[in-house]
Amino acid sequence: MDVLIEILKRLDDRSLGVAACVCRLWCALTRNDALWEHLCFRHLSPPPEGVRTVVVALGGYRRLYTVCVKPVLSRLGKMRVGGAAATELERRVWTRHEVELSLSLFCVDYYERVLLGGGGGSGGGGGRFGGESGSPPSSLMFLCKAVNV
Amino acid sequence: MKRDHMNQENFSSSGSCSSSGKAKMWSCEADEAGDDEHFAVLGYNVKCSDMAEVAQKIQHLEQVMGSVQHDGLSHLASETVHYNPSDLSSWLESMISGLNPMPEFDSSSDPFLESSTITSVDNSCSVNSRAQMAVDLDFGSDLIAIPGKAVFPRAEPPVAPPAPPPPPPPPPQHQHQPLGKRLKTSPYLDNSVGGLQSEPVFARPVESTRPVVLVDSQENGIRLVHTLLACAEAVQQENFKLAEALVKNIGFLAVSQAGAMRKVATYFAEALARRIYRLYPSNPQDTAFTDMLQMHFYETCPYLKFAHFTANQAILEAFAGKNRVHVIDFSMKQGMQWPALLQALALRPGGPPSFRLTGIGPPSHDNTDHLQEVGWRLAQLAETINVEFEYRGFVANSLADLDASMFDIREGESVAVNSIFELHQLLARPGAVEKVLKVVRELKPEILTVVEQEANHNGSVFLDRFTESLHYYSTLFDSLESCGGGSNGSDGAVSDQDKVMSEVYLGRQICNVVACEGADRVERHETLAQWRSRFGSAGFVPVHLGSNAYKQASMLLALFAGGDGYRVDENNGCLMLGWHTRPLIATSAWKLS
Numbered sequence: 001m002d003v004l005i006e007i008l009k010r011l012d013d014r015s016l017g018v019a020a021c022v023c024r025l026w027c028a029l030t031r032n033d034a035l036w037e038h039l040c041f042r043h044l045s046p047p048p049e050g051v052r053t054v055v056v057a058l059g060g061y062r063r064l065y066t067v068c069v070k071p072v073l074s075r076l077g078k079m080r081v082g083g084a085a086a087t088e089l090e091r092r093v094w095t096r097h098e099v100e101l102s103l104s105l106f107c108v109d110y111y112e113r114v115l116l117g118g119g120g121g122s123g124g125g126g127g128r129f130g131g132e133s134g135s136p137p138s139s140l141m142f143l144c145k146a147v148n149v
Numbered sequence: 150m151k152r153d154h155m156n157q158e159n160f161s162s163s164g165s166c167s168s169s170g171k172a173k174m175w176s177c178e179a180d181e182a183g184d185d186e187h188f189a190v191l192g193y194n195v196k197c198s199d200m201a202e203v204a205q206k207i208q209h210l211e212q213v214m215g216s217v218q219h220d221g222l223s224h225l226a227s228e229t230v231h232y233n234p235s236d237l238s239s240w241l242e243s244m245i246s247g248l249n250p251m252p253e254f255d256s257s258s259d260p261f262l263e264s265s266t267i268t269s270v271d272n273s274c275s276v277n278s279r280a281q282m283a284v285d286l287d288f289g290s291d292l293i294a295i296p297g298k299a300v301f302p303r304a305e306p307p308v309a310p311p312a313p314p315p316p317p318p319p320p321p322q323h324q325h326q327p328l329g330k331r332l333k334t335s336p337y338l339d340n341s342v343g344g345l346q347s348e349p350v351f352a353r354p355v356e357s358t359r360p361v362v363l364v365d366s367q368e369n370g371i372r373l374v375h376t377l378l379a380c381a382e383a384v385q386q387e388n389f390k391l392a393e394a395l396v397k398n399i400g401f402l403a404v405s406q407a408g409a410m411r412k413v414a415t416y417f418a419e420a421l422a423r424r425i426y427r428l429y430p431s432n433p434q435d436t437a438f439t440d441m442l443q444m445h446f447y448e449t450c451p452y453l454k455f456a457h458f459t460a461n462q463a464i465l466e467a468f469a470g471k472n473r474v475h476v477i478d479f480s481m482k483q484g485m486q487w488p489a490l491l492q493a494l495a496l497r498p499g500g501p502p503s504f505r506l507t508g509i510g511p512p513s514h515d516n517t518d519h520l521q522e523v524g525w526r527l528a529q530l531a532e533t534i535n536v537e538f539e540y541r542g543f544v545a546n547s548l549a550d551l552d553a554s555m556f557d558i559r560e561g562e563s564v565a566v567n568s569i570f571e572l573h574q575l576l577a578r579p580g581a582v583e584k585v586l587k588v589v590r591e592l593k594p595e596i597l598t599v600v601e602q603e604a605n606h607n608g609s610v611f612l613d614r615f616t617e618s619l620h621y622y623s624t625l626f627d628s629l630e631s632c633g634g635g636s637n638g639s640d641g642a643v644s645d646q647d648k649v650m651s652e653v654y655l656g657r658q659i660c661n662v663v664a665c666e667g668a669d670r671v672e673r674h675e676t677l678a679q680w681r682s683r684f685g686s687a688g689f690v691p692v693h694l695g696s697n698a699y700k701q702a703s704m705l706l707a708l709f710a711g712g713d714g715y716r717v718d719e720n721n722g723c724l725m726l727g728w729h730t731r732p733l734i735a736t737s738a739w740k741l742s
Contacts, residue, residue, distance in 0.1 A: 054495050057533040072708065097700050100493065104458070107492035107530075108485070115526040116483070 004029065009038050013070060036061035040069050051103070058110040067109055068102040373402040373414055374619075380421055381615040389425055396422050409626040416656040417619060420663035429669065430660050436513050440482050442657070445650030447485060450632045451709045452734055455702055455717075455726045456569050456600040457486040462698035463738040464565045465493050467596035471563040474502045477556060477592065479548055479568040481508030484523040486569070488530055495534045503537035507556060512544045520544060548572075549581035553591035564594040572680075573601055576673040586687040590741060596692060597739040601680060603725060603732045606662050607673040618662045621674075621733070625655060628728040631714055677723060677735040689739035693722030698736075702726070 008019060008029060016039070020030040029035075037052065040061055055064050380395035396418055403414035423430060447453040468474045474494075478486070487506065494501045506527065513519040520542030531538030545551055548571065558564060566589050575581040589597055604621040608614050629651060661672040675683075681691070699719060706715040706726070718725045718732060725732040 050496055050500070054492060054534045057535075058492075072704075097697070097704060101701055101704050103496065104461075104489040104492055107488045107534075110533075111485075111488040111526070111530055115529060 005032075005035070008035055013039060013065065031062065033061045036065050040065050054103070055106070058106055064102070064106050068106045072098055072102050072105070369402055369405045370410060373399065373406060373410065376402060377414065377417055377421075377619060378612075378616065381612050384421060384424055385611045392421070392425050396425060409623065409630045412652055413619070413623045413626045413659075416622070416652075416659045417615075417663065419656075420660045423660065423664040429664055430657075436511055436519065437515065439654075439657075440519075442650050442654035443482060444485075445647045446654045449647045449651040450629055451706055451715060452726060453485070453569070454705060455724075456734060456736060457489065458705055459694060459698045459702055459724050459736040460567055460569065460598040460600060460738075461486065461490040461493065462701060463596060463598050463692065463694055463736075464490060464567065465497070466695060466697070467565060467692070467738075467740075468494070468502065468563055469497075470499075471595075472502045473505075473559070473562045475505040475507065475556075475558065475562045475564045477507045477509070477564065477566045477594075479509050479566070480571045481510045481520060481523060481542070484508065484527050486567070487527055491527070491531055491536050491538075492534060495536050501536040503539075504531065505539040505541075505562070507541045507543065509543045509545055509548065509551065511546065518542070547578070547581065548575055548585045549578065551585070551588055553588050556592060558592060564592050566592065566594045566597045568598070569600045570602065572599060573607075573673050573675060574671040576607060576675070577668050577671050582683065583687065586684070586689075590688060593741065595740065597689065598736070599680065599684075599739065600734060600736045601677070602674040603677055603727075603735045604674045605676050605679065607675050615663060618659065620731075622655060622659055624728050624731045625733060626652070628714060628733075629655075632709070677720065677725070677737065680735075680737065684737075684739050688742055690742045691722050692738040692740050694719075694724050694736065694738055698724060 004026075008016065011019065016030050016035070020027045033056065037055075041051075055061055058064075059067075376395055376399050380392050380399060383389070383392035383395060399414060399418040399421070403411050403418060406414065422428075443453070464476065476487075476490075478484075491501075491504065494504060506524070508520050508524060510520045524540035524542055528538050528540055541557075543551070543555065572582060572585070575585055602621070604617055606614050606618050606621070608617070629648060632648065658672045661670055662674075665671075684691075699717060702717045702724060706717060709715065714728055716727045716729065716732075718727060720732075720735070723735055723737040725735045727733050
């Protein structure tokens with residue numbers, strides 16, 4: 001089991017998604033937030049203090065990744081590198097600003113989603129995150145991607 | 150030959166149009182690159198390289214008109230006031246100068262005149278100059294003849310009725326405005342445009358003197374802008390009959406446009422109509438609706454987010470090392486700005502301070518305590534992320550009603566005051582903004598963050614205000630166009646509904662700027678330079694927004710679809726967000742001197 005987790009830790013997001021489809025055990029394992037934390041901050045030496053509590057409170061690392069981290073990185077990565085491949089994402093190092101921005105957006109997402117109850121028009125974006133239904137937070141719709149993780 | 154020249158004018162302004170030919174499509178798109186950007190804002194498509202040529206052509210045109218005097222069309226060139234019903238000169242003059250800077254007009258003359266000039270018309274159109282009939286300009290399938298602003302007298306012509314509207318050309322351009330409409334509105338449309346005082350009255354039917362103007366879709370955009378400006382000028386001169394006629398025209402012309410131009414024109418036309426007919430819009434009392442509109446605006450485009458993020462960054466930096474902080478928000482609305490600040494404070498090195506928030510808002514008209522609800526939600530969020538939070542809401546009709554003692558500033562508290570798009574409303578009442586700034590001084594804030602629209606919509610001359618706001622909102626609507634259906638997402642991240650709501654939100658502002666006056670006109674935007682002098686004289690000095698704010702803002706914009714259209718600029722320590730070359734909103738920060 002530990003070996004399994006160790007291996008999963010090293011995967012990228014897409015592979016994790018694939019792994020989740022293997023069997024129920026694996027599915028449960030891949031939903032472990034620690035994995036996603038590792039994925040988010042793997043390249044950021046040491047993550048800022050207290051981030052975990054905040055992130056967990058606001059919805060967890062998996063959600064953070066799906067909603068904010070991945071779009072932010074890929075959009076900004078595209079801009080810099082120009083259509084980088086998916087593997088580029090893994091090796092990319094976060095900058096402090098990107099972290100801050102992602103976290104801020106994540107917080108706004110929480111506020112809208114939970115507290116405003118999706119008010120202000122949910123609109124499109126049905127396929128926003130695999131398996132997570134409910135009205136997508138509106139203000140982050142510009143980050144919207146039909147992505148399944 | 151003359152026609153050729155005019156044709157060439159049109160070519161040069163239409164960029165990449167192919168060479169003339171009968172079957173040529175006139176709906177060619179202007180080449181975007183190399184367009185003069187000032188003209189582009191107005192909807193013209195004039196290449197920079199052609200500017201000199203265009204100016205030359207216009208001069209030439211004037212000469213032509215003058216020289217035509219000798220051909221017997223003297224009345225064409227003169228500008229005197231005529232009440233001779235068969236005299237079209239002043240009317241034509243106004244047509245040309247007021248509406249069509251580069252017209253391809255084919256002025257028909259008095260039927261009794263040998264229409265010598267008409268036969269020299271463009272070789273690409275065949276003209277029948279039937280003496281009796283109005284010049285029936287059959288321009289072939291690629292040119293559209295629009296019966297121009299004029300005017301047929303409503304009296305029934307003894308001579309044969311005017312030629313039926315020319316068949317619409319294959320390219321679908323919605324410009325075949327039926328003559329019938331024109332006929333009815335003729336008495337009004339006779340009025341001159343753009344500053345000429347003549348009012349030719351057509352008592353005798355002279356349908357044969359139907360002047361026709363050739364246009365294509367580009368020209369219509371130009372005509373639209375000109376008509377808008379002419380109408381505003383008429384309103385300023387209190388020439389309401391003329392303005393009324395023009396406003397109706399704007400409606401027709403607007404329909405022929407697409408996208409942003411159409412929407413902007415429609416909103417401005419509505420606002421002008423309101424001003425003319427004195428149907429002033431009541432200031433929205435329904436704050437819930439306004440808030441909802443603003444939420445959609447928040448989601449659709451980055452302006453509000455930019456405002457929030459940059460202001461938050463300034464406040465965060467001002468609160469570095471402070472343990473008790475108090476933020477006073479003049480623009481509470483839904484409180485969308487504060488989750489991000491709370492989160493940033495929660496994660497700052499050294500832990501979060503104890504946070505106190507005072508929100509100011511207008512009274513709500515539906516018995517709900519809106520401000521308290523917002524406060525409660527924010528409190529929940531703060532609890533989730535473990536930030537000590539306290540909230541108080543104040544209802545005030547105007548910021549000028551506030552007093553420093555109300556805020557209960559405690560010992561050891563660091564205060565920040567925040568105002569997003571609120572201060573300009575105070576300019577409607579004399580002395581209000583000075584009073585508010587005095588109150589702010591008494592609060593002794595660490596920082597005052599202000600975000601305002603970067604435009605001068607508060608000039609004393611109506612026409613100037615109108616022109617400025619036309620440019621400003623055109624740019625804003627342009628940027629909205631790029632937001633909808635962005636490059637991301639399979640079904641488009643921003644729904645049409647959001648976009649429409651954002652447009653309504655902006656439309657209300659347009660209505661207020663154009664149609665209202667006095668205390669009702671609250672959208673009194675001023676430029677950063679003007680605000681700077683105001684703050685300076687109130688005893689504030691600027692605080693430079695650091696590179697952190699700049700970087701964050703740039704990243705934020707990069708995330709938006711159409712992100713390459715947005716620009717963040719730094720201006721003496723203030724940050725401006727603009728669309729292409731035009732700055733639209735400005736964030737600035739101030740502290741006590």
